[in-house]
Amino acid sequence: MSTPATVIAAGGVVWRERRGSLQVLLVHRPRYDDWSLPKGKLAPNEHVLVAARREIEEETGQQVVLGPPLGVQRYTVRKNGATAPKLVHYWSATPLDGADFQPNSEVDEVAWLPLDKARTKLSYPRDVDILDCLGRVVPVSSTLVLLRHTEAVKRKDWESKDTARPLSTNGKNQAERLTAVLGALGVNKLITSDAERCIATLTPYAASIDRQIHLWPEISERGYHEDPSALAGLAEKAWKPGKVTVVCSHRPVLPALARELGLRVGKFSPGAFLVAHRLSDGRLVYERFTAP
Structure with a gap:
């Protein structure tokens, strides 16, 4: 049996x-x-x-x-x-x-x-x-969700500039499913690389809550490659008291970005994310999730 x-x-x-x-x-x-x-x-x-x-x-x-x-x-x-x-x-x-x-x-x-x-x-x-x-x-002073964009069309299958490379069909479905997940966490501030695949990852959720997406070119692959030092000081902009912020970026950038934000560095498959809650005493409580 x-x-x-x-x-x-x-x-x-x-x-x-x-x-x-x-x-x-x-x-x-x-x-x-x-x-x-x-x-x-x-x-x-x-x-x-x-x-x-x-x-x-x-x-x-x-x-x-x-x-x-x-x-x-x-x-x-x-x-x-x-x-x-x-x-x-x-x-x-x-x-x-x-x-x-x-x-x-x-x-x-x-x-x-x-x-x-x-x-x-x-x-x-x-x-x-x-x-x-x-x-x-509890209580929590602020929350940060660090997210790798959902699945994109493969580089070898895309002939135009990389920043315009879109999500695959599976990636679009992941982005739709991510909407309910980010809603459960109460995300109310959205930050992303200016690459199309990152923007498209957050677009369904942004539409669902009628919020603007803030573009940070410095956390794109191109922006980071041109000037890695541009990540300095981003933590102060991302960690906002009373806010639940999602930051969407790319696999090559995420280790350095995580360090700048004071978060644990780890591997991120497409659509995977880390949730960090900063408590009132300064401690951080972490969770990691694969793509929805």
Whole structure:
């Protein structure tokens, strides 16, 4: 008998500050008669960040943006008459509005509670462990998403100037899927190389939020080759308090650009990205993702 596939789920700890203290949002599920953190299974081909935001919003009625990761839970569940492993990813989440909760078949009640009361109300110790991670990663002062452009037409198949080389069909699809991912992170400032493949990577998201894309020629392959020193000072422009900024560039430029921005240097396949949250005490919390 084959082992059942791992069930992948995502959710978060929705939090707000009231009178100097943190409150978190718990959900009551009538099917299990328990109090837990909002979460749910990924839809087919759904990105884990998009799933976390969707599940939180469906279960709580709150529109949110995701912040730093809070860890994962691993346990077993019953699936098709057998036992299957389950993996649940959690992020901190901040509400965008004061939407009213509407009871439904999955969640019939929600409660905003101070941390100490939430710890005692939660039905599962594993949820308490996730909740206890919240204070270590909030508040966030600014967030930076460092992105390599999605898949482009191969150089050997393009006869015009390289800066005009467009995205491939797969790259265009990746850019469309990236829209929901950047939305889940609440990206509100867009910076890119002036090469067509970088601009096209961010164009669908820019259109979805009606925001301008800022072009930085110095982070293009041509601009960096002509003057590597032009990267100096870009960190101050990219890290903006209260902003969630995406910076889109190219594989040959990304190592030097990452160092200038104070980020970890690593390999980026087309469409891959790094998310860095700068906390109020100056620490950075990182995540890396492949293309959506």
